[in-house]
Amino acid sequence: MRKRFWLVVLIPLIIFVTVVYLFINSWIESGIEYAAEEVVGAEVEINNLRIGLSPIGIEWEKIQVANPRNTWENLFETGIVKFSMDFGQLLRGKYIIEQIEVNEFIIGSKRKTDGAINRERNKRAVLAGNEGTFSELADKAFKKTIETPPLFDLVKLKNGFNADSLLKALDMSSLKNIDSLEKDIQNLTDDWATIKNDFEIRKQKVIEVEQQISSINPAQLKDVQKISEAITAVDNAQKTVSEISTFINEKSGTVQTNLQNLTASIGNIDNFIKDDFEKLKNMARLPSFKAGGMAQLLVGSEMYKRIKNYLYWADAARTNIEKYSPEPEYEYPPRMQGQDIEFPAEKKLPKFWIKNVKISGGNIKQEGETFIQAKGTAGNISDNQLLTGMPLTFSLEGSENERRTIKLSGLFDRRKNIPYDEISANLSGVPVGEFNLGNSNFLPAKITDAVMTTGFQISLIGNKIDVNSDFYLTNLNLLFEAEPKNIVERLVREVLINVKDFKVSLRLWNTGGNLDLALATDLDEKLMNKISSVVGEEINKLQSELKRKFDSYINAELNKFNEMYKSKISAIQNQLGAYNILLSDKINIIDNKEEELLAQLEKAKKGFLEDKIKSIFK
Amino acid sequence: MFWLSFIRKFLKILAEGQTPKQIALGFALGSLIGLSPMLTLQGLLIWIIILILDVNISAAIVAVTLFKIIAFIFDPAFHAFGFFILTLEPFKDFFTTLYNVPVAPLTRFNNTLVMGSFISAVILFIPVYFSMKFFVIKYREKLHEKIIKWKIYKIIKQSSMFRYYEKVKSLGGLR
Incomplete structure (x- = not known):
């Protein structure tokens, strides 16, 4: 035994324990904040974190998580959050939490300070990384349909129309x-x-x-x-x-x-x-007198912006919710890391498992503030769903002064080889400050005032995606940004000017590779009938000429x-x-x-x- | 500068102070920690043993540094050795029981590198202890006299950092 044991061991130990006791709360608070920021890509602030020893648990008074896509707004903030951990499992190196109580859950509150973190950290954050596969596919699908809108100006259309040169340029x-x-x-x-x-x-x-x-x-x-x-x-x-x-x-x-x-x-x-002819028609910018064509022209750009917001979260969930993979054979891990060998366990538990999160909305009223207070549950947040046997689920319901309401629910299943995700969102009474109609080439207009109800469902099975969405706008006021440039713009304007509400439906889906997009509004038929009665004959003539040339060319090759x-x-x-x-x-x-x-x-x-x-x- | 003070410290330990046994035991215990790749429960226990037993702490620190380098170099071998042990059929029941009892998982015994390097360190413990003891005795008997005559040793010893270290050592009673 060391002669001056008390001097060498006990005094440093007492000092160490005292320092730890005094500072552990703030160390853990900063540790959680830092780790959460690494995930979110924006500032995370926790107030007054305290550690309890019996039972072992953590409690804090408030957490604010900034939205990485708008750092002056919170993704969410909460009041008191408390949870305790299973001590027996902690000794086995596992973090099992029976229930987390989250009080006063608020979505989308305004921040007093900017919640941005430095660029490098934001770039490497889990949720702020590159766009995922589904967002990229949606990009392609939208760009294909809305970047080269059909031309309704007959003079321009006729002047720029040369079927032979279009055929030459077509990549068939x-x-x-x-x-x-x-x-x-x-x-x-x-x-x-x-x-x-x-x-x-x-x-x-x-x-x-x-x-x-x-x-x-x-x-x-x-x-x-x-x-x-x-x-x-x-x-x-x-x-x-x-x-x-x-x-x-x-x-x-x-x-x-x-x-x-x-x-x-x-x-x-x-x-x-058939596809080649559609491509050729797009190149010629010939308008199609189908219901969907008008919807793409009217609301395509706006829907593109809105849909991307949802797909961003779907991509993030797909990428970041871990999939269980069976124990591999001999691996070649990086130096000083080794490989963990798993053994059968009587009741095998994942390393990390929050069984239940109970979220209560509270009743906060702040003058001039707009935010949604939400309540709901989340369950089975874990790093290995095969061991918990249950998928991650969440369900949230909230409202803002009984005016704006939101319902969110989701399921992320990683128990089988093919991952399965389902996200559903319903918003109602959302005041719309700005909703763009048309685009810079066709009838630039915006809805300046309206109330919107949205329903949104995303289903992701493996690489297949199916997005269904309805947007219903009521009490709307329209502002046309320019005088009509051609007869079609004038006709559409005549229809829209008396419209007080309309509905947009969107479906985005694939069966493997690229996404298909279907957009429709309840005004499509009315608009198309009016337009086709005036300019339809001329456009049909051009289309017939294009078809004749295309057919003769392709038939020669086919023969x-x-x-x-x-x-x-x-x-x-x-x-x-x-x-x-x-x-x-x-x-x-x-x-x-x-x-x-x-x-x-x-x-x-x-x-x-x-x-x-x-x-x-x- | 770090390496200079490291060499100075090590030579000083070898030349004087505690007995060869204390230095060798500190060094051997340090080798157990040094070969382990990460923070584990057994690593923490060995540190406590070093602090409780009257062994040379500086030798332990030297050994930790030295054996960390060795652990890095021999990482693939330790990984393979650990994989071999952890997948041995006769030990499967034992490891399964250990895996299911509290505290044991905190040792990270089921990590190939932890297992491989720890078993290697335990096997090497006795040879390291006796080799170090033998080396310290021989150093004090023969080598030290020669080394103190080296110019480089004189330069190291007279450096300001070293004098500062000596002063602090005498104040704090460090060994």
């Missing part, structure tokens, strides 16, 4: 598809040539065998031994022809499969052609392709049929010969037996 995916199909046909033809050569070699053998078998005349064979030798020869011939037949069947099976695939791909050419297809593929199919007939003929000949020989053998055996019996009784 149907032609690329035809090219690739031609290559496939060529490859198939080459493969067939090799198989054909192989078969021609074997065909000689089949003919030789057939000649050999045909030369056997069973009637001339009287001796049992000679007949048996002939049967053996026929058996060998049968074996040889069967082997060749199996070889040909295998090879022709591959050719048949390739032929079927090719036929299926050829069936898709029409879809490519060339069809000729090639017919000549090459028919040749393969005919030859394949001829080979099969030839083989089955030869097999029949051999089989018949064998039957004749077997009959002759029976006859010879019978004669031999009769001779023997006769000789006994002589």
Whole structure:
């Protein structure tokens, strides 16, 4: 034992314990603030954090989390928050929290100070990183439809219209598809040539065998031994022809499969052609007299802005809610980190699990402040849903002075191989300060005053997304920012000027790759009928001309392709049929010969037996 | 400057002060901590043992520094060794029980690097202790006389930082 133990160990220990006791609250407070800021990408402030020892838990008076996308506003703020941790599990290195009580939960309150943190930290924050996959796909889908709006100015449209030059500039995916199909046909033809050569070699053998078998005349064979030798020869011939037949069947099976695939791909050419024509129409900026076209023009830009807000959170959830992955084999971790080996546990718990968060809204009233007080629950926030057996869920309901209401709910399931997320939001009574209509090229206008009700559902299954949204605007006032530039703008203006409310529906979905977008308003039909009666005939003429030129160009290419297809593929199919007939003929000949020989053998055996019996009784 | 004072400190420990046993034990205990890659419960316990037992703390610090470097170099080997031990079939039941009892997970025994380096450190503990003891005795008998004659040693010893260290040492009773 150290002689001056008290001096070396006890005094430093007492000092250490005292310092820890005095400062631990503020250390943990700053630690949580820093860690939360690293996640959110904006300032997080906690007031008066206290640690309790029995039971072990934490309590604070207030937390404010700034919105990383608008740092003068809070994402949310709360009153008293308290929770206790499972001490037994803490000793096992796990953070299990039975319930967190969150009081006075407020969404979107204004901040007195800017909640921005330094750029470097914001950039590396979990929620403020790059846009996720779904946002990028939505970007593409919206840009495709709203960046080059259809042109309604007939004079401009006619002046800039040249079907030939548009066709030249069109990057035709149907032609690329035809090219690739031609290559496939060529490859198939080459493969067939090799198989054909192989078969021609074997065909000689089949003919030789057939000649050999045909030369056997069973009637001339009287001796049992000679007949048996002939049967053996026929058996060998049968074996040889069967082997060749199996070889040909295998090879022709591959050719048949390739032929079927090719036929299926050829069936898709029409879809490519349709897409190409739509692309061409967009290039010509010809307006489409479909209901959705008008909605894209009227509210496309505004919906793009609003939808991106929601997709941002959907992306963040998809990226950051951890998926359980089974224990890997031997890994190569970074130096000084090692690999954790998991062992079976009687009641296996994740490292981090908040079982229940109870959020109460409170009843705060502040003059001149606009914010939503919300109440609700969140459950099963954990780092491993396979161990908790439950998905992360949340449900929030709130209102602002009984005027604006919000309902939010969601489910994030990471228990299976394919992640599944569902987010639903309903807002009502939202005052709209500014809602843009049209765009800089067509009827620039804005709704300056309205009340909006929104319903929003996002469903994400693996890489598939389905977004459904309704926006219902009432009591609206419209402000047109410029005089109508053409007849269509004038007609639309005439319709809109008397409108006091309207509804926008949006669906954004995919079945794998790019997103499809469908936008509609309840004014579409009214607007399109009015426009098409005035300018529809002229636009239809231009469209017909474009279609005629496109068809003649693509049909020429299709005819060339069809000729090639017919000549090459028919040749393969005919030859394949001829080979099969030839083989089955030869097999029949051999089989018949064998039957004749077997009959002759029976006859010879019978004669031999009769001779023997006769000789006994002589 | 850090390396200079590090060498000075180490040479000073070897030459005088506590017994070779105390220095060697401090050094061997320090090697246990040094080889461990992260903060673990057993690491904390070893620090407490160092503070309680009358062993040389400076030697322990020297050993921690030295063996941290060794641990970094041999990281892949310790990882492989730990993986081998943790996946041994006969020990599976034992590790499973340990995994389920309180406190044990705080040792992070199920981490390949912690397990590999700790077992290696325990195996090396006795050789390190005796080698260090032998080295200190031989150093004091033969090497020290030679080293103090080296010019470089004189320069190090006369440096202002070293004199400052000596002064503080005499004031605080550090060894």
